[in-house]
Amino acid sequence: MENLLKLLTEAFGPSGEESEVAALIEQKIRGAVDHLYTDKLGNLVAVRQGPSPRIVISAHMDEIGVIITHIDDQGFARLAPVGGVLPHQLVGQRVRLKQGRVGVVYHEKIKNLKELDWPRLYLDLGAEKQVEEIRIGDLAVLEQPFVNAGGRFLAKAMDNRAGCAVLIEALRRLPREIPQELCFVFSVQEEVGLRGARTAAYHLKPDFGLAVDVTRVGDTPKAPLMAVALGKGAAIKVKDSSVITHPIVRQLMIDTAEQHNIPYQLEILERGGTDAGVIHLSREGVPTGALSIPCRYVHTPSEMVDPADLKAAVELLKKLCTSNWPV
Amino acid sequence: MDKEQVKDMLEILTGAVGVSGDEREPAEITAGYLEPYVTRLHRDSFGNVIGFKEGTGGPGAPSLLVAAHIDEIGAMVSRLEKGFVRFSAVGGLDPRTLLGQAVEIHGRRRCRGVIGATPPHLLTEKERKKELRIEDLFIDLGMDPEGVEAQIRVGDYISLVRPLLTMAGGNIASGKALDNRAGVVAMIVCAAELVDIRHFCRIYFVGTAQEEVGVRGAIVASYGLSPDLAVAIDVTHGLSPGVAEEDGFGLGEGPVVGVGPNFHPRLVERVRTVAREYCLPYQVEPVPGPASTDSRAIQVSREGIPGILLSIPLRYMHSTVETLNLDDVLLTGRLLAGFARSIDTDLVEGLTCI
Known part of the structure; x- marks a missing residue:
């Protein structure tokens, strides 16, 4: 799991350019599924055929990043966020373009930190003038290596490569016979508005949906009140800004976790959404739940997860894949 | 009709x-x-x-x-805190209207509760002027922490309690x-x-x-x-x-x-x-x-x-x-x-x- 997570989190995959991540995932799951394809928007869809019902299990593979909006004569680039990036997270932070070039983000002279905003930030890529290989519209991701910090994992893009890793691990451990059809969707553009999962769900017409994503925690000094903590198990989402988990799916998740002694916590996320938000509103409505991986420092260069939670999430997802979903 | x-x-x-x-x-x-x-x-x-x-x-x-x-509109239990219940809004709940409100939590069984306020005697001038936020409020079920934990868990629904009142000779209803x-x-x-x-x-x-x-x-x-x-x-x-x-x-x-x-x-x-x-x-x-x-x-x-x-x-x-x-x-x-x-x-x- 650690190696897989290192590989996935260090890959380049900002919203809109997820193909590098998709290729890595494809390598890992080819052979474990009946069909594997990329749809028109770039979602990677892996199908394990089976009888009805059909369940869509979605984890987004894109990550937050920045986009170059302007380049001046000295070669300094100006930036806009792609997804929920806060400007102060970027000061002194290295970012990497798709072709590999790395630069550092800094700010113009400001009187106090309140003035720190996107127009005051620039990216220095070491160029002394405008150069051909750096262009307006280029996307960049945070440059931050994966680290095992005292047994817990720190990396950029843990949101949501952790979810991707959980899908991959569960998928590879599925038994030969499964009681339903499973469509694993590695979705694009979640961070900019749950876009990939929306069209994938429309196309796949599932009977049930499940999103796997990271969630925030309330276990750090003076954190906002939240009952989820790192290391206390997989989180079963009850509500966030995008979805209220369908009671049937929520109960199935709780029963499955309890039956197999898988540690779990119930999650209410005050602000934020997941692919479940669009899957459950697809067509005539799709009863949908979400399995979350507790994560500290979401949307920063160092997102932290606990391997015990990942293990619980894989276990719970695997059991859900072989449980009987009540039609 | x-x-x-x-x-x-x-x-x-x-x-x-x-x-x-x-x-x-x-x-x-x-x-x-x-x-x-x-x-x-x-x-x-x-x-x-x-x-x-x-x-x-x-x-x-x-x-x-x-x-x-x-x-x-209503709320959901977000956290249990020494027998008191913190909650998350479902829909556009207005914290100003919640003080002194009776509620019901739909846990393993229905539990009646109230949203109380710190007595005015104990508030400083500054605290009195502070804007009220949902995260400052909590529900009192009148039960001890063990009792609360036995009945209530994160995600349980909370509804507001108010019987319909008619006024003005039956033309106006409020609730x-x-x-x-x-x-x-x-x-x-x-x-x-x-x-x-x-x-x-x-x-x-x-x-x-x-x-x-x-x-x-x-x-x-x-x-x-x-x-x-x-x-x-x-x-x-x-x-x-x-x-x-x-x-x-x-x-x-x-x-x-x-x-x-x-x-x-x-x-x-x-x-x-x-x-x-x-x-x-x-x-x-x-x-x-x-x-x-x-x-x-x-x-x-x-x-x-x-x-x-x-x-x-x-x-x-x-x-x-x-x-x-x-x-x-x-x-x-x-x-x-x-x-x-x-x-x-x-x-x-x-x-x-x-």
Whole structure:
């Protein structure tokens, strides 16, 4: 799991350019599924055929990043966020373009930190003038290596490569016979508005949906009140800004976790959404739940997860894949 | 139907608990009220309750979707703290209205509780002026921590408690969840009126789920039913001190017809004509932005569904003393029935004529 997570989190995959991540995932799951394809928007869809019902299990593979909006004569680039990036997270932070070039983000002279905003930030890529290989519209991701910090994992893009890793691990451990059809969707553009999962769900017409994503925690000094903590198990989402988990799916998740002694916590996320938000509103409505991986420092260069939670999430997802979903 | 029946229905419907995401109680009651007037009734997987009535035009006739949301604002348990309960809002809960409020938590069993405030004696000047936030509030169930933990867990629904109060000789009703059980009753009034009125169009009466958290039930219901036309019924702001004249509408002065980009101008014109024809009073509300009602979801479903919005004026929205005039509920139902009666193939085909 650690190696897989290192590989996935260090890959380049900002919203809109997820193909590098998709290729890595494809390598890992080819052979474990009946069909594997990329749809028109770039979602990677892996199908394990089976009888009805059909369940869509979605984890987004894109990550937050920045986009170059302007380049001046000295070669300094100006930036806009792609997804929920806060400007102060970027000061002194290295970012990497798709072709590999790395630069550092800094700010113009400001009187106090309140003035720190996107127009005051620039990216220095070491160029002394405008150069051909750096262009307006280029996307960049945070440059931050994966680290095992005292047994817990720190990396950029843990949101949501952790979810991707959980899908991959569960998928590879599925038994030969499964009681339903499973469509694993590695979705694009979640961070900019749950876009990939929306069209994938429309196309796949599932009977049930499940999103796997990271969630925030309330276990750090003076954190906002939240009952989820790192290391206390997989989180079963009850509500966030995008979805209220369908009671049937929520109960199935709780029963499955309890039956197999898988540690779990119930999650209410005050602000934020997941692919479940669009899957459950697809067509005539799709009863949908979400399995979350507790994560500290979401949307920063160092997102932290606990391997015990990942293990619980894989276990719970695997059991859900072989449980009987009540039609 | 008369005012007394409207009051009785409101009393029962507002007594029901249906916080967004678990609308079983109001759905069941709504279905019971609709049953005598419709030919088919069902609940979809999302929780919408749907009653269908054929018109004189048969299966080929245009179809009308009537949407009134059955959910109400409330909260969910977010954390247990030494026997006290912290909570997360479901829908636009206003912390100012919650102090001193009785609640029910729907845990392993229903538990009554209160939201208390720190006694004024113990507050500093600064604390007294501080803005109240939901995260500062907590529920007291009067039980010890072990008792609370045995009954309550994260994610349990919390509903507000307030029996319906009638005032002014029975003309005015005040209580919780009148947003939008009043709209639901107007829909039932319409269904009842249509027993004696011949109507050409086919009608879906839909009690929509999860409106308060983002018009979600209407998104899936309008896709699933794919009607030709739609009417959403909801509440709008009533006039009271502190509400600007242009933002509020008089209680007892009739239903409010929405005008703006979410509503089809020809259908708006039609409902105004119907009101004049039947001598029913009505008011007009400009809604320039996206309407905060089911209308905005239904309009852009599939290839587009033209529609209108009828609102009932209501004071103190999203509090437990939402206040309205029963006549407005009755009149809204009657106007809606008149509008439904007026729908024919020409009206629908006329919408797409160049």
